[in-house]
Amino acid sequence: MPSWRTLPAAQQPEYPDQEALARVVTELESFPPLVFAGECDQLRARLGAVARGEAFLLQGGDCAESFDGVGADDIRAKVKTLLQMGAVLTYAASVPVVKVGRIAGQYSKPRSKPTETRDGVTLPTYRGDSVNGFDFTEAARVPDPERLKRMYHASASTLNLVRAFTTGGYADLRQVHAWNQDFVKSSPSGQRYEKLAREIDNAMSFMRACGAEPEEFRTVEFYASHEALLLDYETALTRTDSRTGHLYDVSGHMVWIGERTRQMDGAHIEFASKVRNPIGIKLGPTTTPEEALEYIERLDPEREPGRLTFIVRMGADKIRDRLPTLVEKVTASGAQPVWVTDPMHGNTFEAASGHKTRRFDDVLDEVKGFFEVHKELGTHPGGIHVELTGDDVTECVGGGDEIFVDDLHQRYETACDPRLNRSQSLDLAFLVAEMYRGQ
Numbered sequence: 326m327p328s329w330r331t332l333p334a335a336q337q338p339e340y341p342d343q344e345a346l347a348r349v350v351t352e353l354e355s356f357p358p359l360v361f362a363g364e365c366d367q368l369r370a371r372l373g374a375v376a377r378g379e380a381f382l383l384q385g386g387d388c389a390e391s392f393d394g395v396g397a398d399d400i401r402a403k404v405k406t407l408l409q410m411g412a413v414l415t416y417a418a419s420v421p422v423v424k425v426g427r428i429a430g431q432y433s434k435p436r437s438k439p440t441e442t443r444d445g446v447t448l449p450t451y452r453g454d455s456v457n458g459f460d461f462t463e464a465a466r467v468p469d470p471e472r473l474k475r476m477y478h479a480s481a482s483t484l485n486l487v488r489a490f491t492t493g494g495y496a497d498l499r500q501v502h503a504w505n506q507d508f509v510k511s512s513p514s515g516q517r518y519e520k521l522a523r524e525i526d527n528a529m530s531f532m533r534a535c536g537a538e539p540e541e542f543r544t545v546e547f548y549a550s551h552e553a554l555l556l557d558y559e560t561a562l563t564r565t566d567s568r569t570g571h572l573y574d575v576s577g578h579m580v581w582i583g584e585r586t587r588q589m590d591g592a593h594i595e596f597a598s599k600v601r602n603p604i605g606i607k608l609g610p611t612t613t614p615e616e617a618l619e620y621i622e623r624l625d626p627e628r629e630p631g632r633l634t635f636i637v638r639m640g641a642d643k644i645r646d647r648l649p650t651l652v653e654k655v656t657a658s659g660a661q662p663v664w665v666t667d668p669m670h671g672n673t674f675e676a677a678s679g680h681k682t683r684r685f686d687d688v689l690d691e692v693k694g695f696f697e698v699h700k701e702l703g704t705h706p707g708g709i710h711v712e713l714t715g716d717d718v719t720e721c722v723g724g725g726d727e728i729f730v731d732d733l734h735q736r737y738e739t740a741c742d743p744r745l746n747r748s749q750s751l752d753l754a755f756l757v758a759e760m761y762r763g764q
């Protein structure tokens with residue numbers, strides 16, 4: 326039995342039928358890998374450049390992917406939004422932007438409470454399509470191991486299309502730039518971005534005039550990531566790489582450990598310490614410098630740039646206060662993790678209508694705080710990690726195309742936490758681009 330299976334694991338579903346689970350796990354073990362270990366190594370190398378300050382990480386996608394969302398339109402819209410953000414950030418940062426989706430595996434959710442009560446009825450909480458159903462009925466909320474297989478197939482279909490979009494011509498930089506020009510023209514806040522968009526346009530014209538048509542214009546490296554939450558699934562997809570003899574979790578290129586499962590002696594940290602994928606770990610506001618150093622010891626004992634990404638999610642009101650000590654102590658230890666800001670998870674609140682939401686201004690303020698801290702310390706603000714969608718949903722308030730609390734009900738479609746919509750995501754990219762230049 327792998328070492329992590331003997332340790333306590335938080336946030337695991339309680340399957341009523343353990344034999345059915347065992348059968349599913351055996352089947353999953355026979356399924357082919359979703360990614361190749363060599364691709365994970367390549368992403369680790371790319372993240373190594375981020376750690377050294379030579380690149381920037383853009384990680385984003387749904388809070389929770391859903392099986393119903395595995396359609397061409399949904400996937401295309403997400404990839405398109407990430408590519409558009411990536412293009413703006415690449416120009417502003419003048420370094421490569423490593424693009425990693427919260428995609429093709431982000432089907433499982435850790436929850437604050439095990440149950441949910443509506444009108445006096447209490448049922449198990451929804452934990453993502455990989456575990457149980459979203460509908461508020463007793464039958465839907467029973468954890469069903471067959472869903473683990475659906476997760477595998479949904480991930481495979483999604484990844485297949487993502488690979489096709491990003492290498493088959495759809496991601497051509499000239500087209501991505503044209504989409505951004507359309508956004509700048511049509512967005513209420515577009516005027517503010519016109520200068521940057523014009524500069525990018527000039528740069529593109531210059532390169533065209535020089536006859537530069539590099540392959541990088543036509544295809545894009547794009548990686549898939551998700552939270553490694555369900556250890557039955559992740560373990561079944563963990564395989565020994567025939568090239569190196571190392572273990573890789575071949576369910577995605579990068580996996581991260583969440584704020585609710587990062588117990589130092591828990592199964593998730595042990596699991597992450599045994600696989601060679603690049604690993605992310607969410608650091609909430611209570612993280613101490615000693616903990617951060619211990620994560621480095623356990624997950625990145627060789628201090629290999631790119632192996633470990635700290636995804637900081639403290640909240641706009643705390644980041645300026647709590648992040649500096651962490652960065653200082655970690656830097657002083659000689660370690661070089663990637664530092665990324667997740668400005669979503671520390672800024673959630675419930676609107677009077679009952680919708681979980683986030684203010685665009687808080688999201689932006691947390692990113693600003695993150696940049697300020699790194700500027701002050703002379704360290705590299707390595708990237709952003711955001712929950713977003715390519716659709717025009719109304720889940721977060723604010724943004725250039727201002728969404729008000731009273732609008733939330735119009736298109737509130739998330740299965741879990743509120744995401745930035747297409748235009749809010751692009752607003753964020755342009756504003757982060759400005760910050761990066763200020764850096």
Ligand SMILES: O=C[C@H](O)[C@H](O)COP(=O)(O)O
Pocket residue numbers: 388434435436437438670741742
């Ligand atoms: O996406 C993250 C978590 O799953 C989510 O924030 C938990 O939310 P909850 O507090 O509604 O359970």
Ligand SMILES: C=C(OP(=O)(O)O)C(=O)O
Pocket residue numbers: 388435552582583584585607638670
């Ligand atoms: C659950 C998540 O975040 P956190 O662990 O930071 O709460 C998430 O990113 O989906």
